[in-house]
Amino acid sequence: MKLYNYYRSSASFRVRIALELKGLSYDYVPVHLVKNEHQQEGYGAVSASRLVPSLVLDDGESLGQSMAIIEYLDETHPEPRLLPADALARARVRALAQLIACEIHPLNNLRVLRYLTRQLKVDEEAKNTWYRHWVRDGLELLERELARGPGGAYCWGDTPTLADCVLVPQIFNGQRFNVDFSGLPRTMGAFEACMKLAAFQKAQPSACPDAEA
Amino acid sequence: MKLYNYYRSSASFRVRIALELKGLSYDYVPVHLVKNEHQQEGYGAVSASRLVPSLVLDDGESLGQSMAIIEYLDETHPEPRLLPADALARARVRALAQLIACEIHPLNNLRVLRYLTRQLKVDEEAKNTWYRHWVRDGLELLERELARGPGGAYCWGDTPTLADCVLVPQIFNGQRFNVDFSGLPRTMGAFEACMKLAAFQKAQPSACPDAEA
CATH class of the missing domain: 1.20.1050.10 (Glutathione S-transferase Yfyf (Class Pi); Chain A, domain 2)
Structure with missing residues:
Protein backbone atom coordinates (compact mmCIF):
# COMPACT_ATOMS: atom_id res chain seq x y z
CA MET A 1 0.00 0.00 0.00
CA LYS A 2 1.02 3.58 -0.60
CA LEU A 3 -0.16 6.46 1.55
CA TYR A 4 -0.11 9.84 -0.17
CA ASN A 5 -0.02 12.25 2.72
CA TYR A 6 1.51 15.21 4.46
CA TYR A 7 3.18 15.06 7.85
CA ARG A 8 1.19 17.92 9.35
CA SER A 9 -2.22 17.05 7.83
CA SER A 10 -4.57 15.85 10.58
CA ALA A 11 -6.52 13.62 8.21
CA SER A 12 -3.24 12.00 7.07
CA PHE A 13 -2.18 11.50 10.69
CA ARG A 14 -5.46 9.67 11.43
CA VAL A 15 -4.77 7.10 8.72
CA ARG A 16 -1.13 6.67 9.75
CA ILE A 17 -2.29 5.84 13.29
CA ALA A 18 -4.74 3.22 12.00
CA LEU A 19 -2.07 1.64 9.79
CA GLU A 20 0.37 1.49 12.73
CA LEU A 21 -2.25 0.12 15.15
CA LYS A 22 -2.93 -2.69 12.69
CA GLY A 23 0.77 -3.28 12.02
CA LEU A 24 0.36 -2.71 8.27
CA SER A 25 3.41 -1.59 6.36
CA TYR A 26 3.05 1.07 3.67
CA ASP A 27 5.07 3.31 1.43
CA TYR A 28 5.01 6.93 2.55
CA VAL A 29 4.53 9.30 -0.39
CA PRO A 30 4.76 12.94 0.71
CA VAL A 31 2.41 15.53 -0.81
CA HIS A 32 3.37 19.01 0.33
CA LEU A 33 0.10 20.83 1.01
CA VAL A 34 1.62 24.23 1.71
CA LYS A 35 3.43 24.07 -1.65
CA ASN A 36 0.08 23.02 -3.25
CA GLU A 37 1.49 19.74 -4.53
CA HIS A 38 -1.98 18.20 -4.10
CA GLN A 39 -3.30 20.59 -6.76
CA GLN A 40 -0.82 19.46 -9.38
CA GLU A 41 -1.73 17.33 -12.37
CA GLY A 42 0.07 14.20 -11.23
CA TYR A 43 -1.85 13.89 -7.99
CA GLY A 44 -5.13 14.09 -9.92
CA ALA A 45 -4.47 10.55 -11.14
CA VAL A 46 -4.38 9.39 -7.51
CA SER A 47 -7.21 11.51 -6.11
CA ALA A 48 -10.00 12.90 -8.31
CA SER A 49 -10.80 15.48 -5.62
CA ARG A 50 -7.07 16.11 -5.04
CA LEU A 51 -7.48 15.88 -1.31
CA VAL A 52 -4.96 14.37 1.08
CA PRO A 53 -4.63 11.59 2.23
CA SER A 54 -5.14 8.87 -0.38
CA LEU A 55 -4.43 5.24 0.27
CA VAL A 56 -3.50 3.31 -2.87
CA LEU A 57 -4.01 -0.43 -2.46
CA ASP A 58 -1.69 -3.04 -3.94
CA ASP A 59 -4.13 -3.60 -6.83
CA GLY A 60 -4.01 0.12 -7.69
CA GLU A 61 -7.40 1.11 -6.25
CA SER A 62 -7.23 4.48 -4.56
CA LEU A 63 -9.26 5.45 -1.48
CA GLY A 64 -9.93 8.90 -0.11
CA GLN A 65 -11.43 10.48 3.03
CA SER A 66 -9.63 9.44 6.19
CA MET A 67 -12.55 7.96 8.16
CA ALA A 68 -13.69 5.93 5.13
CA ILE A 69 -10.12 4.66 4.69
CA ILE A 70 -9.91 3.64 8.35
CA GLU A 71 -13.24 1.80 8.20
CA TYR A 72 -12.01 0.01 5.07
CA LEU A 73 -8.82 -1.03 6.85
CA ASP A 74 -10.88 -2.22 9.81
CA GLU A 75 -13.13 -4.33 7.59
CA THR A 76 -10.30 -5.87 5.60
CA HIS A 77 -7.78 -6.25 8.46
CA PRO A 78 -10.04 -6.75 11.48
CA GLU A 79 -7.38 -7.12 14.19
CA PRO A 80 -7.10 -5.17 16.38
CA ARG A 81 -10.61 -3.82 15.95
CA LEU A 82 -10.94 -0.03 15.67
CA LEU A 83 -14.74 -0.19 15.82
CA PRO A 84 -16.69 -2.19 18.41
CA ALA A 85 -18.58 -5.32 17.30
CA ASP A 86 -21.90 -4.14 18.74
CA MET B 1 -38.20 6.00 17.62
CA LYS B 2 -38.09 9.75 18.12
CA LEU B 3 -36.13 12.08 15.90
CA TYR B 4 -35.17 15.38 17.54
CA ASN B 5 -34.56 17.62 14.58
CA TYR B 6 -35.17 20.87 12.75
CA TYR B 7 -36.81 21.11 9.36
CA ARG B 8 -34.07 23.22 7.81
CA SER B 9 -31.07 21.43 9.35
CA SER B 10 -29.19 19.52 6.65
CA ALA B 11 -27.99 16.88 9.08
CA SER B 12 -31.59 16.32 10.24
CA PHE B 13 -32.76 16.06 6.64
CA ARG B 14 -30.17 13.33 5.96
CA VAL B 15 -31.58 11.15 8.73
CA ARG B 16 -35.19 11.78 7.70
CA ILE B 17 -34.33 10.56 4.19
CA ALA B 18 -32.77 7.37 5.55
CA LEU B 19 -35.78 6.70 7.79
CA GLU B 20 -38.15 7.20 4.85
CA LEU B 21 -36.07 5.06 2.48
CA LYS B 22 -36.24 2.24 5.01
CA GLY B 23 -39.93 2.79 5.68
CA LEU B 24 -39.35 3.31 9.40
CA SER B 25 -41.94 5.33 11.28
CA TYR B 26 -40.82 7.83 13.90
CA ASP B 27 -42.07 10.63 16.07
CA TYR B 28 -40.94 14.04 14.86
CA VAL B 29 -39.77 16.23 17.74
CA PRO B 30 -38.91 19.74 16.55
CA VAL B 31 -35.90 21.56 18.02
CA HIS B 32 -35.79 25.15 16.78
CA LEU B 33 -32.14 25.91 16.06
CA VAL B 34 -32.59 29.58 15.27
CA LYS B 35 -34.35 30.04 18.63
CA ASN B 36 -31.46 28.09 20.26
CA GLU B 37 -33.76 25.40 21.61
CA HIS B 38 -30.90 22.91 21.26
CA GLN B 39 -28.92 24.86 23.83
CA GLN B 40 -31.61 24.59 26.46
CA GLU B 41 -31.33 22.37 29.51
CA GLY B 42 -34.01 19.88 28.47
CA TYR B 43 -32.28 18.93 25.24
CA GLY B 44 -29.08 18.23 27.17
CA ALA B 45 -30.77 15.07 28.49
CA VAL B 46 -31.19 13.87 24.89
CA SER B 47 -27.87 15.03 23.45
CA ALA B 48 -24.79 15.60 25.62
CA SER B 49 -23.28 17.74 22.87
CA ARG B 50 -26.66 19.45 22.26
CA LEU B 51 -26.35 18.99 18.54
CA VAL B 52 -29.22 18.23 16.17
CA PRO B 53 -30.35 15.64 15.10
CA SER B 54 -30.65 12.97 17.79
CA LEU B 55 -32.41 9.68 17.24
CA VAL B 56 -33.85 8.21 20.42
CA LEU B 57 -34.48 4.48 20.11
CA ASP B 58 -37.45 2.70 21.64
CA ASP B 59 -35.26 1.52 24.55
CA GLY B 60 -34.29 5.13 25.32
CA GLU B 61 -30.77 5.04 23.87
CA SER B 62 -29.94 8.27 22.08
CA LEU B 63 -27.73 8.50 19.01
CA GLY B 64 -26.06 11.58 17.54
CA GLN B 65 -24.21 12.57 14.36
CA SER B 66 -26.25 12.01 11.21
CA MET B 67 -23.89 9.68 9.30
CA ALA B 68 -23.39 7.50 12.39
CA ILE B 69 -27.18 7.34 12.83
CA ILE B 70 -27.70 6.34 9.20
CA GLU B 71 -25.05 3.61 9.41
CA TYR B 72 -26.74 2.33 12.59
CA LEU B 73 -30.10 2.23 10.82
CA ASP B 74 -28.49 0.41 7.90
CA GLU B 75 -26.95 -2.20 10.20
CA THR B 76 -30.11 -2.79 12.21
CA HIS B 77 -32.64 -2.49 9.34
CA PRO B 78 -30.64 -3.71 6.34
CA GLU B 79 -33.29 -3.37 3.62
CA PRO B 80 -33.01 -1.46 1.40
CA ARG B 81 -29.25 -1.19 1.81
CA LEU B 82 -27.82 2.33 2.01
CA LEU B 83 -24.24 1.06 1.86
CA PRO B 84 -22.98 -1.51 -0.67
CA ALA B 85 -22.09 -5.01 0.52
CA ASP B 86 -18.57 -4.91 -0.92
Whole structure:
Protein backbone atom coordinates (compact mmCIF):
# COMPACT_ATOMS: atom_id res chain seq x y z
CA MET A 1 0.00 0.00 0.00
CA LYS A 2 1.02 3.58 -0.60
CA LEU A 3 -0.16 6.46 1.55
CA TYR A 4 -0.11 9.84 -0.17
CA ASN A 5 -0.02 12.25 2.72
CA TYR A 6 1.51 15.21 4.46
CA TYR A 7 3.18 15.06 7.85
CA ARG A 8 1.19 17.92 9.35
CA SER A 9 -2.22 17.05 7.83
CA SER A 10 -4.57 15.85 10.58
CA ALA A 11 -6.52 13.62 8.21
CA SER A 12 -3.24 12.00 7.07
CA PHE A 13 -2.18 11.50 10.69
CA ARG A 14 -5.46 9.67 11.43
CA VAL A 15 -4.77 7.10 8.72
CA ARG A 16 -1.13 6.67 9.75
CA ILE A 17 -2.29 5.84 13.29
CA ALA A 18 -4.74 3.22 12.00
CA LEU A 19 -2.07 1.64 9.79
CA GLU A 20 0.37 1.49 12.73
CA LEU A 21 -2.25 0.12 15.15
CA LYS A 22 -2.93 -2.69 12.69
CA GLY A 23 0.77 -3.28 12.02
CA LEU A 24 0.36 -2.71 8.27
CA SER A 25 3.41 -1.59 6.36
CA TYR A 26 3.05 1.07 3.67
CA ASP A 27 5.07 3.31 1.43
CA TYR A 28 5.01 6.93 2.55
CA VAL A 29 4.53 9.30 -0.39
CA PRO A 30 4.76 12.94 0.71
CA VAL A 31 2.41 15.53 -0.81
CA HIS A 32 3.37 19.01 0.33
CA LEU A 33 0.10 20.83 1.01
CA VAL A 34 1.62 24.23 1.71
CA LYS A 35 3.43 24.07 -1.65
CA ASN A 36 0.08 23.02 -3.25
CA GLU A 37 1.49 19.74 -4.53
CA HIS A 38 -1.98 18.20 -4.10
CA GLN A 39 -3.30 20.59 -6.76
CA GLN A 40 -0.82 19.46 -9.38
CA GLU A 41 -1.73 17.33 -12.37
CA GLY A 42 0.07 14.20 -11.23
CA TYR A 43 -1.85 13.89 -7.99
CA GLY A 44 -5.13 14.09 -9.92
CA ALA A 45 -4.47 10.55 -11.14
CA VAL A 46 -4.38 9.39 -7.51
CA SER A 47 -7.21 11.51 -6.11
CA ALA A 48 -10.00 12.90 -8.31
CA SER A 49 -10.80 15.48 -5.62
CA ARG A 50 -7.07 16.11 -5.04
CA LEU A 51 -7.48 15.88 -1.31
CA VAL A 52 -4.96 14.37 1.08
CA PRO A 53 -4.63 11.59 2.23
CA SER A 54 -5.14 8.87 -0.38
CA LEU A 55 -4.43 5.24 0.27
CA VAL A 56 -3.50 3.31 -2.87
CA LEU A 57 -4.01 -0.43 -2.46
CA ASP A 58 -1.69 -3.04 -3.94
CA ASP A 59 -4.13 -3.60 -6.83
CA GLY A 60 -4.01 0.12 -7.69
CA GLU A 61 -7.40 1.11 -6.25
CA SER A 62 -7.23 4.48 -4.56
CA LEU A 63 -9.26 5.45 -1.48
CA GLY A 64 -9.93 8.90 -0.11
CA GLN A 65 -11.43 10.48 3.03
CA SER A 66 -9.63 9.44 6.19
CA MET A 67 -12.55 7.96 8.16
CA ALA A 68 -13.69 5.93 5.13
CA ILE A 69 -10.12 4.66 4.69
CA ILE A 70 -9.91 3.64 8.35
CA GLU A 71 -13.24 1.80 8.20
CA TYR A 72 -12.01 0.01 5.07
CA LEU A 73 -8.82 -1.03 6.85
CA ASP A 74 -10.88 -2.22 9.81
CA GLU A 75 -13.13 -4.33 7.59
CA THR A 76 -10.30 -5.87 5.60
CA HIS A 77 -7.78 -6.25 8.46
CA PRO A 78 -10.04 -6.75 11.48
CA GLU A 79 -7.38 -7.12 14.19
CA PRO A 80 -7.10 -5.17 16.38
CA ARG A 81 -10.61 -3.82 15.95
CA LEU A 82 -10.94 -0.03 15.67
CA LEU A 83 -14.74 -0.19 15.82
CA PRO A 84 -16.69 -2.19 18.41
CA ALA A 85 -18.58 -5.32 17.30
CA ASP A 86 -21.90 -4.14 18.74
CA ALA A 87 -23.94 -1.86 16.44
CA LEU A 88 -24.89 0.62 19.15
CA ALA A 89 -21.33 0.96 20.44
CA ARG A 90 -20.09 1.25 16.87
CA ALA A 91 -22.55 4.10 16.26
CA ARG A 92 -21.26 5.87 19.34
CA VAL A 93 -17.62 5.53 18.34
CA ARG A 94 -18.42 6.80 14.85
CA ALA A 95 -20.30 9.72 16.39
CA LEU A 96 -17.30 10.67 18.55
CA ALA A 97 -15.03 10.58 15.49
CA GLN A 98 -17.52 12.62 13.45
CA LEU A 99 -17.92 15.15 16.24
CA ILE A 100 -14.26 16.01 15.69
CA ALA A 101 -14.08 15.41 11.94
CA CYS A 102 -17.29 17.29 11.07
CA GLU A 103 -17.63 19.91 13.81
CA ILE A 104 -14.06 20.94 14.61
CA HIS A 105 -11.46 20.04 12.03
CA PRO A 106 -13.09 21.44 8.82
CA LEU A 107 -13.10 24.95 10.24
CA ASN A 108 -9.36 24.97 10.73
CA ASN A 109 -8.16 23.50 7.47
CA LEU A 110 -5.34 25.25 5.65
CA ARG A 111 -7.66 26.37 2.85
CA VAL A 112 -10.16 27.83 5.33
CA LEU A 113 -7.47 29.76 7.19
CA ARG A 114 -6.20 31.01 3.84
CA TYR A 115 -9.68 32.22 2.89
CA LEU A 116 -9.94 34.10 6.19
CA THR A 117 -6.68 35.94 5.64
CA ARG A 118 -6.72 36.39 1.86
CA GLN A 119 -10.40 36.97 1.06
CA LEU A 120 -11.79 38.27 4.35
CA LYS A 121 -8.58 40.14 5.29
CA VAL A 122 -8.74 38.78 8.82
CA ASP A 123 -5.61 39.61 10.80
CA GLU A 124 -3.35 37.04 12.48
CA GLU A 125 -4.85 37.59 15.93
CA ALA A 126 -8.46 37.18 14.75
CA LYS A 127 -7.47 34.11 12.72
CA ASN A 128 -5.92 32.51 15.79
CA THR A 129 -8.96 33.40 17.88
CA TRP A 130 -11.19 31.76 15.25
CA TYR A 131 -9.00 28.67 15.33
CA ARG A 132 -8.96 28.35 19.10
CA HIS A 133 -12.68 29.05 19.36
CA TRP A 134 -13.71 26.08 17.21
CA VAL A 135 -11.24 23.67 18.75
CA ARG A 136 -12.09 24.61 22.33
CA ASP A 137 -15.83 24.77 21.67
CA GLY A 138 -15.81 21.41 19.90
CA LEU A 139 -13.68 19.68 22.53
CA GLU A 140 -16.08 20.85 25.24
CA LEU A 141 -18.87 19.06 23.35
CA LEU A 142 -16.63 16.00 23.01
CA GLU A 143 -15.86 16.04 26.73
CA ARG A 144 -19.59 15.91 27.50
CA GLU A 145 -20.10 13.04 25.07
CA LEU A 146 -17.16 11.11 26.56
CA ALA A 147 -18.79 11.40 29.98
CA ARG A 148 -21.68 9.35 28.60
CA GLY A 149 -19.38 6.57 27.40
CA PRO A 150 -18.25 3.35 29.05
CA GLY A 151 -15.14 4.90 30.64
CA GLY A 152 -11.71 3.35 30.20
CA ALA A 153 -8.39 4.82 29.24
CA TYR A 154 -9.34 5.79 25.69
CA CYS A 155 -12.28 7.57 24.05
CA TRP A 156 -14.31 4.37 24.15
CA GLY A 157 -13.19 1.70 26.59
CA ASP A 158 -9.78 0.16 27.09
CA THR A 159 -8.49 -0.10 23.54
CA PRO A 160 -7.97 2.64 20.95
CA THR A 161 -10.72 3.08 18.38
CA LEU A 162 -11.48 5.21 15.33
CA ALA A 163 -12.37 8.00 17.77
CA ASP A 164 -8.82 8.07 19.16
CA CYS A 165 -7.38 8.03 15.62
CA VAL A 166 -9.29 11.28 15.02
CA LEU A 167 -8.82 12.84 18.46
CA VAL A 168 -5.03 12.69 18.66
CA PRO A 169 -4.32 14.67 15.45
CA GLN A 170 -6.85 17.28 16.57
CA ILE A 171 -4.98 17.76 19.85
CA PHE A 172 -1.64 18.01 18.04
CA ASN A 173 -3.18 20.58 15.75
CA GLY A 174 -4.59 22.55 18.67
CA GLN A 175 -1.24 22.52 20.45
CA ARG A 176 0.32 24.37 17.50
CA PHE A 177 -2.19 27.18 18.05
CA ASN A 178 -1.91 27.17 21.86
CA VAL A 179 -5.49 26.07 22.45
CA ASP A 180 -6.47 25.92 26.13
CA PHE A 181 -6.99 22.25 26.99
CA SER A 182 -7.72 22.76 30.70
CA GLY A 183 -10.83 21.25 32.25
CA LEU A 184 -11.08 18.45 29.68
CA PRO A 185 -9.98 15.45 31.77
CA ARG A 186 -11.54 12.68 29.69
CA THR A 187 -10.38 14.15 26.39
CA MET A 188 -6.83 14.78 27.53
CA GLY A 189 -6.73 11.49 29.44
CA ALA A 190 -7.51 9.63 26.21
CA PHE A 191 -4.89 11.67 24.35
CA GLU A 192 -2.23 10.90 26.93
CA ALA A 193 -3.11 7.20 26.99
CA CYS A 194 -2.78 7.09 23.20
CA MET A 195 0.59 8.83 23.20
CA LYS A 196 1.98 6.08 25.43
CA LEU A 197 1.47 3.63 22.56
CA ALA A 198 4.18 3.03 19.96
CA ALA A 199 1.64 3.23 17.11
CA PHE A 200 0.74 6.84 17.93
CA GLN A 201 4.39 7.77 18.47
CA LYS A 202 5.41 6.32 15.11
CA ALA A 203 2.56 8.04 13.28
CA GLN A 204 3.11 11.53 14.70
CA PRO A 205 4.20 14.39 12.44
CA SER A 206 7.73 14.69 13.84
CA ALA A 207 8.39 11.02 13.01
CA CYS A 208 7.42 11.45 9.33
CA PRO A 209 10.01 11.45 6.55
CA ASP A 210 8.75 14.82 5.24
CA ALA A 211 8.77 16.50 8.66
CA GLU A 212 10.27 19.98 8.65
CA ALA A 213 12.15 21.56 11.51
CA MET B 1 -38.20 6.00 17.62
CA LYS B 2 -38.09 9.75 18.12
CA LEU B 3 -36.13 12.08 15.90
CA TYR B 4 -35.17 15.38 17.54
CA ASN B 5 -34.56 17.62 14.58
CA TYR B 6 -35.17 20.87 12.75
CA TYR B 7 -36.81 21.11 9.36
CA ARG B 8 -34.07 23.22 7.81
CA SER B 9 -31.07 21.43 9.35
CA SER B 10 -29.19 19.52 6.65
CA ALA B 11 -27.99 16.88 9.08
CA SER B 12 -31.59 16.32 10.24
CA PHE B 13 -32.76 16.06 6.64
CA ARG B 14 -30.17 13.33 5.96
CA VAL B 15 -31.58 11.15 8.73
CA ARG B 16 -35.19 11.78 7.70
CA ILE B 17 -34.33 10.56 4.19
CA ALA B 18 -32.77 7.37 5.55
CA LEU B 19 -35.78 6.70 7.79
CA GLU B 20 -38.15 7.20 4.85
CA LEU B 21 -36.07 5.06 2.48
CA LYS B 22 -36.24 2.24 5.01
CA GLY B 23 -39.93 2.79 5.68
CA LEU B 24 -39.35 3.31 9.40
CA SER B 25 -41.94 5.33 11.28
CA TYR B 26 -40.82 7.83 13.90
CA ASP B 27 -42.07 10.63 16.07
CA TYR B 28 -40.94 14.04 14.86
CA VAL B 29 -39.77 16.23 17.74
CA PRO B 30 -38.91 19.74 16.55
CA VAL B 31 -35.90 21.56 18.02
CA HIS B 32 -35.79 25.15 16.78
CA LEU B 33 -32.14 25.91 16.06
CA VAL B 34 -32.59 29.58 15.27
CA LYS B 35 -34.35 30.04 18.63
CA ASN B 36 -31.46 28.09 20.26
CA GLU B 37 -33.76 25.40 21.61
CA HIS B 38 -30.90 22.91 21.26
CA GLN B 39 -28.92 24.86 23.83
CA GLN B 40 -31.61 24.59 26.46
CA GLU B 41 -31.33 22.37 29.51
CA GLY B 42 -34.01 19.88 28.47
CA TYR B 43 -32.28 18.93 25.24
CA GLY B 44 -29.08 18.23 27.17
CA ALA B 45 -30.77 15.07 28.49
CA VAL B 46 -31.19 13.87 24.89
CA SER B 47 -27.87 15.03 23.45
CA ALA B 48 -24.79 15.60 25.62
CA SER B 49 -23.28 17.74 22.87
CA ARG B 50 -26.66 19.45 22.26
CA LEU B 51 -26.35 18.99 18.54
CA VAL B 52 -29.22 18.23 16.17
CA PRO B 53 -30.35 15.64 15.10
CA SER B 54 -30.65 12.97 17.79
CA LEU B 55 -32.41 9.68 17.24
CA VAL B 56 -33.85 8.21 20.42
CA LEU B 57 -34.48 4.48 20.11
CA ASP B 58 -37.45 2.70 21.64
CA ASP B 59 -35.26 1.52 24.55
CA GLY B 60 -34.29 5.13 25.32
CA GLU B 61 -30.77 5.04 23.87
CA SER B 62 -29.94 8.27 22.08
CA LEU B 63 -27.73 8.50 19.01
CA GLY B 64 -26.06 11.58 17.54
CA GLN B 65 -24.21 12.57 14.36
CA SER B 66 -26.25 12.01 11.21
CA MET B 67 -23.89 9.68 9.30
CA ALA B 68 -23.39 7.50 12.39
CA ILE B 69 -27.18 7.34 12.83
CA ILE B 70 -27.70 6.34 9.20
CA GLU B 71 -25.05 3.61 9.41
CA TYR B 72 -26.74 2.33 12.59
CA LEU B 73 -30.10 2.23 10.82
CA ASP B 74 -28.49 0.41 7.90
CA GLU B 75 -26.95 -2.20 10.20
CA THR B 76 -30.11 -2.79 12.21
CA HIS B 77 -32.64 -2.49 9.34
CA PRO B 78 -30.64 -3.71 6.34
CA GLU B 79 -33.29 -3.37 3.62
CA PRO B 80 -33.01 -1.46 1.40
CA ARG B 81 -29.25 -1.19 1.81
CA LEU B 82 -27.82 2.33 2.01
CA LEU B 83 -24.24 1.06 1.86
CA PRO B 84 -22.98 -1.51 -0.67
CA ALA B 85 -22.09 -5.01 0.52
CA ASP B 86 -18.57 -4.91 -0.92
CA ALA B 87 -15.93 -3.28 1.32
CA LEU B 88 -14.31 -1.25 -1.46
CA ALA B 89 -17.62 0.09 -2.76
CA ARG B 90 -18.70 0.83 0.80
CA ALA B 91 -15.51 2.83 1.34
CA ARG B 92 -16.22 4.84 -1.79
CA VAL B 93 -19.80 5.61 -0.80
CA ARG B 94 -18.65 6.68 2.66
CA ALA B 95 -16.00 8.86 1.05
CA LEU B 96 -18.59 10.60 -1.14
CA ALA B 97 -20.77 11.26 1.91
CA GLN B 98 -17.78 12.52 3.91
CA LEU B 99 -16.66 14.76 1.07
CA ILE B 100 -19.91 16.67 1.57
CA ALA B 101 -20.24 16.25 5.34
CA CYS B 102 -16.61 17.11 6.18
CA GLU B 103 -15.52 19.45 3.38
CA ILE B 104 -18.62 21.47 2.54
CA HIS B 105 -21.36 21.45 5.13
CA PRO B 106 -19.38 22.38 8.29
CA LEU B 107 -18.34 25.70 6.80
CA ASN B 108 -21.91 26.80 6.29
CA ASN B 109 -23.47 25.84 9.58
CA LEU B 110 -25.64 28.40 11.33
CA ARG B 111 -23.07 28.83 14.12
CA VAL B 112 -20.28 29.45 11.62
CA LEU B 113 -22.28 32.03 9.70
CA ARG B 114 -23.11 33.68 13.01
CA TYR B 115 -19.42 33.83 13.93
CA LEU B 116 -18.63 35.46 10.59
CA THR B 117 -21.19 38.20 11.08
CA ARG B 118 -21.02 38.72 14.84
CA GLN B 119 -17.33 38.20 15.63
CA LEU B 120 -15.63 38.95 12.33
CA LYS B 121 -18.15 41.66 11.34
CA VAL B 122 -18.40 40.23 7.85
CA ASP B 123 -21.17 41.89 5.82
CA GLU B 124 -24.08 40.06 4.21
CA GLU B 125 -22.50 40.05 0.75
CA ALA B 126 -19.18 38.62 1.95
CA LYS B 127 -21.01 36.04 4.06
CA ASN B 128 -23.00 34.89 1.03
CA THR B 129 -19.82 34.78 -1.07
CA TRP B 130 -18.16 32.61 1.60
CA TYR B 131 -21.17 30.33 1.59
CA ARG B 132 -21.32 29.93 -2.17
CA HIS B 133 -17.56 29.49 -2.43
CA TRP B 134 -17.45 26.43 -0.20
CA VAL B 135 -20.53 24.80 -1.69
CA ARG B 136 -19.46 25.35 -5.28
CA ASP B 137 -15.84 24.42 -4.61
CA GLY B 138 -16.83 21.25 -2.76
CA LEU B 139 -19.39 20.17 -5.35
CA GLU B 140 -16.77 20.50 -8.08
CA LEU B 141 -14.64 18.03 -6.13
CA LEU B 142 -17.66 15.77 -5.73
CA GLU B 143 -18.41 15.93 -9.45
CA ARG B 144 -14.88 14.70 -10.20
CA GLU B 145 -15.23 11.86 -7.70
CA LEU B 146 -18.62 10.85 -9.15
CA ALA B 147 -16.97 10.55 -12.58
CA ARG B 148 -14.82 7.77 -11.13
CA GLY B 149 -17.84 5.84 -9.87
CA PRO B 150 -19.88 3.03 -11.44
CA GLY B 151 -22.38 5.40 -13.06
CA GLY B 152 -26.11 4.93 -12.61
CA ALA B 153 -28.86 7.35 -11.70
CA TYR B 154 -27.66 8.10 -8.17
CA CYS B 155 -24.32 8.98 -6.58
CA TRP B 156 -23.32 5.32 -6.59
CA GLY B 157 -25.20 3.03 -8.97
CA ASP B 158 -28.91 2.55 -9.42
CA THR B 159 -30.19 2.78 -5.88
CA PRO B 160 -29.89 5.61 -3.36
CA THR B 161 -27.11 5.30 -0.79
CA LEU B 162 -25.75 7.19 2.20
CA ALA B 163 -24.08 9.52 -0.31
CA ASP B 164 -27.47 10.60 -1.71
CA CYS B 165 -28.83 11.08 1.82
CA VAL B 166 -26.05 13.63 2.35
CA LEU B 167 -26.05 15.17 -1.14
CA VAL B 168 -29.70 16.15 -1.36
CA PRO B 169 -29.79 18.33 1.79
CA GLN B 170 -26.60 20.04 0.63
CA ILE B 171 -28.26 20.98 -2.67
CA PHE B 172 -31.37 22.25 -0.89
CA ASN B 173 -29.13 24.30 1.35
CA GLY B 174 -27.20 25.71 -1.62
CA GLN B 175 -30.42 26.62 -3.41
CA ARG B 176 -31.36 28.91 -0.50
CA PHE B 177 -28.13 30.84 -1.13
CA ASN B 178 -28.40 30.82 -4.94
CA VAL B 179 -25.32 28.70 -5.48
CA ASP B 180 -24.43 28.16 -9.15
CA PHE B 181 -25.02 24.49 -9.92
CA SER B 182 -24.18 24.66 -13.63
CA GLY B 183 -21.68 22.25 -15.14
CA LEU B 184 -22.26 19.57 -12.49
CA PRO B 185 -24.21 16.98 -14.51
CA ARG B 186 -23.53 13.92 -12.35
CA THR B 187 -24.19 15.76 -9.10
CA MET B 188 -27.38 17.38 -10.26
CA GLY B 189 -28.48 14.22 -12.07
CA ALA B 190 -28.28 12.30 -8.81
CA PHE B 191 -30.15 15.07 -7.02
CA GLU B 192 -32.95 15.05 -9.58
CA ALA B 193 -33.20 11.25 -9.54
CA CYS B 194 -33.52 11.34 -5.75
CA MET B 195 -36.23 14.00 -5.81
CA LYS B 196 -38.40 11.72 -7.98
CA LEU B 197 -38.61 9.32 -5.04
CA ALA B 198 -41.36 9.60 -2.44
CA ALA B 199 -38.87 9.12 0.42
CA PHE B 200 -36.95 12.28 -0.48
CA GLN B 201 -40.16 14.22 -1.06
CA LYS B 202 -41.55 13.23 2.33
CA ALA B 203 -38.31 14.09 4.12
CA GLN B 204 -37.81 17.54 2.60
CA PRO B 205 -38.00 20.65 4.79
CA SER B 206 -41.30 21.95 3.36
CA ALA B 207 -43.00 18.66 4.29
CA CYS B 208 -41.93 18.89 7.96
CA PRO B 209 -44.39 19.72 10.74
CA ASP B 210 -42.21 22.60 11.97
CA ALA B 211 -41.73 24.12 8.49
CA GLU B 212 -42.13 27.88 8.41
CA ALA B 213 -43.45 29.87 5.51
